[in-house]
Amino acid sequence: MTTKNQLKVVAEPGKQDIYMYREFDAPREMVFKAFIEPDLVVQWLGPKNMKMRIEKYDMRTGGSYRYIHADEKGNEYAFNGVVHEVSAPERAIQTFEFEGLPERGHVSLDTALFEVLPGNRTRVTMQSVFRTVAARDGMVQSGMERGVREGFERLDALLVK
Amino acid sequence: MALQARRDVFQAIADPTRRDILNLISKKSLNLNTIAEQFDVSRPAISQHIKILTECGLIIIKDQGRERYCEIQVKKLAEVADWLEPFRKQWEHRFDKLDTLLVKMQSTKKHKKR
Numbered sequence: 001m002t003t004k005n006q007l008k009v010v011a012e013p014g015k016q017d018i019y020m021y022r023e024f025d026a027p028r029e030m031v032f033k034a035f036i037e038p039d040l041v042v043q044w045l046g047p048k049n050m051k052m053r054i055e056k057y058d059m060r061t062g063g064s065y066r067y068i069h070a071d072e073k074g075n076e077y078a079f080n081g082v083v084h085e086v087s088a089p090e091r092a093i094q095t096f097e098f099e100g101l102p103e104r105g106h107v108s109l110d111t112a113l114f115e116v117l118p119g120n121r122t123r124v125t126m127q128s129v130f131r132t133v134a135a136r137d138g139m140v141q142s143g144m145e146r147g148v149r150e151g152f153e154r155l156d157a158l159l160v161k
Numbered sequence: 162m163a164l165q166a167r168r169d170v171f172q173a174i175a176d177p178t179r180r181d182i183l184n185l186i187s188k189k190s191l192n193l194n195t196i197a198e199q200f201d202v203s204r205p206a207i208s209q210h211i212k213i214l215t216e217c218g219l220i221i222i223k224d225q226g227r228e229r230y231c232e233i234q235v236k237k238l239a240e241v242a243d244w245l246e247p248f249r250k251q252w253e254h255r256f257d258k259l260d261t262l263l264v265k266m267q268s269t270k271k272h273k274k275r
Contacts, residue, residue: 005256005260007249007252007253007256009245009248009249009252011245011248013174013180013183013184014177014180014181014183014184020252022252022256024256024259024260024263025260025263026263026264026266026267030263030266030267030270031259031263033266034259034262034263034266040262040266043258043262044255044256044258044259044261044262045255046255047251047254047255048251048254133177133180134177137174140244140245140248141244
């Protein structure tokens with residue numbers, strides 16, 4: 001029996017970064033591939049109830065990417081960045097910017113590390129470093145608002161039944 | 162009717178100085194003077210932050226002799242940890258989809274080998 005691989009998120013108060021830790025029951029090369037190849041990324045990176053569209057996803061050192069999440073109402077949320085380094089199959093470092101903010105320049109530096117675990121398993125560590133604590137908190141809270149909204153939507157659906 | 166100020170953990174941690182105060186007293190209780198000395202802002206400003214933190218239930222003030230000590234309320238602070246929960250859920254949803262994809266990738270790989 002396999003227990004569910006738990007996602008651990010660490011964002012300490014007053015700091016500028018977020019860490020995420022997650023293990024996968026698949027070999028490192030495969031997990032890495034699922035993070036790097038656009039036709040695979042598009043199958044999992046989209047948030048709930050949103051469609052993901054990739055405009056560009058060139059995950060090589062010096063490359064760049066841009067993708068859009070679209071909800072049912074047609075609202076679009078675009079993200080872009082440049083790729084600082086990709087060393088298969090262990091490391092990918094890129095910038096990340098949400099284009100929907102009131103001003104430009106709020107970029108985070110995202111590092112993903114892929115470690116081999118016994119039994120053909122993989123541990124992924126993701127770190128995002130923001131320019132300010134406020135930017136970090138804002139990013140996390142944007143997820144919070146969406147989470148609350150989704151919660152209400154689920155409640156609505158339940159009430160209809 | 163007076164406008165009621167929001168007094169919850171989110172209000173408490175919304176301000177960087179208040180987060181610094183919480184960090185400062187997370188290891189041990191400190192008196193007001195010691196806390197105020199760590200900041201460039203004025204003593205009344207720090208007092209105001211501490212008042213808000215008290216009202217939010219994140220710290221309590223204990224009198225020890227002539228000194229007033231600020232003590233962190235760990236249980237209340239745990240509510241702050243929950244602010245991450247929706248963010249975590251969103252990524253959990255993504256990684257669950259990735260799990261499914263990886264299973265699919267592994268089975269196609271096996272088929273190719275045969």
